[in-house]
Amino acid sequence: MQRLGKAALTILGIVTTCIANTASAHHAFAAEFDREKPVSLRGRVTEMRWANPHAWIYIDVENDDGSVTNWALETRAANNLIRLGWRREDLPAGTELVVEAWQARNDTPTASIESVTFSDGRSLFVGSPDQPQP
Amino acid sequence: MRLVLSLISLFAAGSVAAQDVPRAASGRPDLQGIWQVVERAGYDLEAHAARHDMKAGLSVVDGGEIPYQPWAAAQKAENFASRATADPLASCYLPGVPRVMALDYPFQIFQTDDQVALTFEWQQVYRLIYVSDEPSPYAGVESWMGHSRGRWDGDVFVVDVTDQNDRTWLDSAGNFHSAAMQVTERFRLEDSDTLAYEATIDDPDVFTRPWTLRLTMKRQSHGDRLLEYQCQAEKEEANGAFERDERTWYPAPVPDDGVAFDADAGIDLPLPAAGEDVRRLADGTPDISGWYMADGGGANYGLEAHPGHELLPPSRGHVVDPADGTLPYRTWARAERIEREMPYRGYDDPTAHCFVAGLPRSHYVPAPFFVVQTPTHVVFLHERMAWRLIRLDGEFLPDTIRLWQGDSIGRWEGDSLVVESRNFNGKAWLNETGDVISHMETLVETYTPVSPTQVHYRATVTDPIPYTRPWTMEMPFNHMDDELLEVACLEDNNDLQHLKDVRDEHRASQNQGD
Numbered sequence: 272m273q274r275l276g277k278a279a280l281t282i283l284g285i286v287t288t289c290i291a292n293t294a295s296a297h298h299a300f301a302a303e304f305d306r307e308k309p310v311s312l313r314g315r316v317t318e319m320r321w322a323n324p325h326a327w328i329y330i331d332v333e334n335d336d337g338s339v340t341n342w343a344l345e346t347r348a349a350n351n352l353i354r355l356g357w358r359r360e361d362l363p364a365g366t367e368l369v370v371e372a373w374q375a376r377n378d379t380p381t382a383s384i385e386s387v388t389f390s391d392g393r394s395l396f397v398g399s400p401d402q403p404q405p
Numbered sequence: 406m407r408l409v410l411s412l413i414s415l416f417a418a419g420s421v422a423a424q425d426v427p428r429a430a431s432g433r434p435d436l437q438g439i440w441q442v443v444e445r446a447g448y449d450l451e452a453h454a455a456r457h458d459m460k461a462g463l464s465v466v467d468g469g470e471i472p473y474q475p476w477a478a479a480q481k482a483e484n485f486a487s488r489a490t491a492d493p494l495a496s497c498y499l500p501g502v503p504r505v506m507a508l509d510y511p512f513q514i515f516q517t518d519d520q521v522a523l524t525f526e527w528q529q530v531y532r533l534i535y536v537s538d539e540p541s542p543y544a545g546v547e548s549w550m551g552h553s554r555g556r557w558d559g560d561v562f563v564v565d566v567t568d569q570n571d572r573t574w575l576d577s578a579g580n581f582h583s584a585a586m587q588v589t590e591r592f593r594l595e596d597s598d599t600l601a602y603e604a605t606i607d608d609p610d611v612f613t614r615p616w617t618l619r620l621t622m623k624r625q626s627h628g629d630r631l632l633e634y635q636c637q638a639e640k641e642e643a644n645g646a647f648e649r650d651e652r653t654w655y656p657a658p659v660p661d662d663g664v665a666f667d668a669d670a671g672i673d674l675p676l677p678a679a680g681e682d683v684r685r686l687a688d689g690t691p692d693i694s695g696w697y698m699a700d701g702g703g704a705n706y707g708l709e710a711h712p713g714h715e716l717l718p719p720s721r722g723h724v725v726d727p728a729d730g731t732l733p734y735r736t737w738a739r740a741e742r743i744e745r746e747m748p749y750r751g752y753d754d755p756t757a758h759c760f761v762a763g764l765p766r767s768h769y770v771p772a773p774f775f776v777v778q779t780p781t782h783v784v785f786l787h788e789r790m791a792w793r794l795i796r797l798d799g800e801f802l803p804d805t806i807r808l809w810q811g812d813s814i815g816r817w818e819g820d821s822l823v824v825e826s827r828n829f830n831g832k833a834w835l836n837e838t839g840d841v842i843s844h845m846e847t848l849v850e851t852y853t854p855v856s857p858t859q860v861h862y863r864a865t866v867t868d869p870i871p872y873t874r875p876w877t878m879e880m881p882f883n884h885m886d887d888e889l890l891e892v893a894c895l896e897d898n899n900d901l902q903h904l905k906d907v908r909d910e911h912r913a914s915q916n917q918g919d
Contacts, residue, residue, distance in 0.1 A: 302751025303903040323789075
């Protein structure tokens with residue numbers, strides 16, 4: 272699919288900034304990712320790394336010029352997701368995702384996930400961030 | 406006659422051996438103590454001559470050779486050729502089982518009826534073996550060290566290890582396995598100082614048949630506690646990636662700023678009473694064992710109460726002395742604490758490098774922890790792969806031995822576990838925000854069970870380098886029936902390079918300005 276236009280980005284940026292204060296903010300986040308750089312992405316999962324302290328979802332995103340960029344998207348600790356009941360088989364390669372995220376300060380195709388949904392609107396990885404939930 | 410004598414001597418040998426081994430109150434053999442492998446199997450499980458950084462050794466494999474499938478034998482040869490860089494241990498990654506048992510470092514066993522914990526000096530790795538017939542609630546979730554379930558077969562402790570990933574090796578010589586590997590271990594005390602260990606490896610994707618390796622562990626009598634070998638931290642200090650802080654690392658002096666440290670300042674804080682229905686051991690001692698998660702309330706983002714802002718999530722505040730909830734910082738340390746909020750300082754947080762969190766931060770990293778409690782020790786196993794040992798008897802280490810987790814000696818006072826700690830190295834931060842601590846930190850903690858599901862935690866920090874007087878924080882720990890997962894932080898750390906980029910960019914801009 273493709274990245275949304277600049278206007279849409281700005282609007283999403285305003286909306287998501289309001290949500291962000293209660294979401295995945297923390298010092299390492301602030302050091303690594305930039306609140307001035309919200310991104311909206313739609314693409315297909317190429318890989319998920321069930322890692323700690325942060326799991327990573329990799330998605331292929333088609334750019335406006337037709338080229339494809341593989342984005343690395345940081346999400347919550349794998350152990351949090353596992354305790355919420357999520358398992359590796361719940362997110363197979365090829366799954367289409369819609370992602371709101373904050374891009375890394377170093378401008379690589381790397382971002383911290385603000386929200387992620389399946390293409391039918393169902394939320395992935397529901398629960399409060401950074402709090403292991405048994 | 407000869408036959409009868411032989412039978413008598415056999416019988417006698419058997420009964421002597423059975424009586425000779427130390428036993429727990431349950432009657433099971435008592436595996437506890439500090440142990441280290443005798444054989445050179447950590448270098449190569451098979452017979453091998455010495456090589457650079459590799460001691461020679463005989464095979465520990467039944468039959469001498471590992472029964473590889475042809476393709477796997479070729480893969481092993483390739484691993485061997487590239488071992489200097491390809492060996493996961495060269496990157497300080499978690500060793501997996503059985504490799505961790507063969508490392509050339511001591512480990513300590515703690516044993517209760519419900520758990521057997523193995524803590525290793527190497528990288529402060531641990532194994533928590535649940536003595537249970539039930540499968541792990543997280544069966545199917547792969548990890549580097551897998552899930553371990555133990556059971557007693559007479560005097561032999563048998564452990565099934567499942568769900569290990571395919572990223573570990575079996576030794577430094579490139580012997581390897583797949584994620585299909587199932588390991589069955591058998592621990593048997595031969596005498597009070599000898600622990601016979603065997604592991605049967607069943608991996609139909611790599612080998613032609615199951616095979617068994619056998620190791621001998623000898624009891625270590627040099628010292629009564631493990632020290633630390635933080636592989637990655639030592640590496641990064643040696644290569645300059647993690648930089649020394651002359652103000653906090655051992656043996657930094659107390660700063661000469663004209664402000665004397667007021668060691669006597671402080672409020673007299675009574676301990677809460679233990680709840681009437683708290684869990685207790687047979688002898689009446691409170692039982693604080695099991696799984697906990699701190700009710701951290703933002704402690705990892707600051708111990709002083711503050712609302713959130715863009716660079717810093719909120720904290721409810723945890724300081725109870727001084728009464729205003731403010732940490733009694735010296736001027737330099739307050740300035741340092743504020744500067745540590747800046748994005749370019751994110752790289753300096755030791756936990757960003759996956760180093761051990763130190764104390765009291767290990768409790769609220771935030772990640773769960775598991776307490777194993779014996780009559781002689783209370784052991785904290787932190788999900789972010791680090792252990793902390795509290796001896797209930799003994800003497801502190803010599804002053805020159807400095808550790809990330811310090812040296813802790815505890816005692817039961819009424820229904821509270823009181824722990825004193827010192828010998829810190831001063832490399833840790835108190836949280837991501839960078840509340841400051843130094844090697845002169847001494848810590849007095851109390852753990853008081855107030856209900857079957859909650860422990861009241863209090864920590865008094867005395868550290869004259871960043872502070873002008875002692876201070877005290879409190880936090881509840883909530884107990885639940887859960888098991889630990891594994892945080893293999895270093896192994897998948899994608900964040901550190903980004904933090905380094907931000908730091909380096911800042912330094913470059915500073916240099917341009919000069």
